[in-house]
């Protein structure tokens with residue numbers, strides 16, 4: 001199993017608060033990895049370290065190493081814009097830009113210098129197809145993205161992330177604002193995405209982790225208590241705290 005991301009001795013502080021404590025993990029390529037754990041345990045913080053979103057937070061200090069394809073992403077020579085192109089992010093609340101569907105998707109490629117209409121048309125179609133949205137919207141590409149349903153908006157945001165050809169997709173509770181039908185669509189979609197991408201998802205929903213993730217990490221108070229294949233995590237957890245959490249006895 002090839003590792004896409006290797007996290008070594010990662011510590012993160014928000015001012016004096018020690019939010020991630022000695023995280024070590026290897027995240028395999030072309031698999032879905034879920035981060036679960038009670039509110040405030042550091043799941044989102046850990047996710048955001050993977051494309052340096054924490055750089056934007058004042059007083060945030062990080063020690064340790066994060067390697068993507070063997071490269072240290074915290075090396076001062078790292079091009080952060082390129083890093084975020086390689087590791088795209090989808091947030092909890094769908095956040096389409098207030099512009100047409102087409103322009104939402106073409107935005108990133110244009111920023112990265114693609115100007116030809118034909119190339120952009122192809123990217124828009126391919127990205128919408130990959131996000132399982134094309135058939136629903138192909139006749140309204142010039143309409144505002146804000147007119148889509150919540151579930152469609154979230155798939156548009158996934159298409160927007162895919163448009164710049166990342167190889168990692170970071171998803172922070174991507175379905176928690178969606179109804180069950182849209183949630184299932186996104187879960188089906190994720191199942192397909194793993195063929196091409198390494199996907200990491202933060203979820204509060206343990207059934208969701210059990211349904212879609214190949215591997216699952218259980219976080220508690222800034223530490224990883226257990227990190228293993230999802231079946232083992234849910235059927236035969238090694239740590240008593242994991243068992244208590246997945247059986248709903250705390251958190």
Ligand SMILES: Nc1ncnc2c1ncn2[C@@H]1O[C@H](COP(=O)(O)OP(=O)(O)OP(=O)(O)O)[C@@H](O)[C@H]1O
Pocket residue numbers: 014017019037038039040041042043044045046057204
């Ligand atoms: N920008 C920040 N400044 C200070 N503290 C922060 C900041 N962001 C997060 N924290 C704190 O770090 C801890 C971990 O937060 P994080 O959002 O990573 O948790 P989480 O497990 O994703 O929680 P949730 O499931 O509720 O989203 C929390 O105690 C939180 O209050």
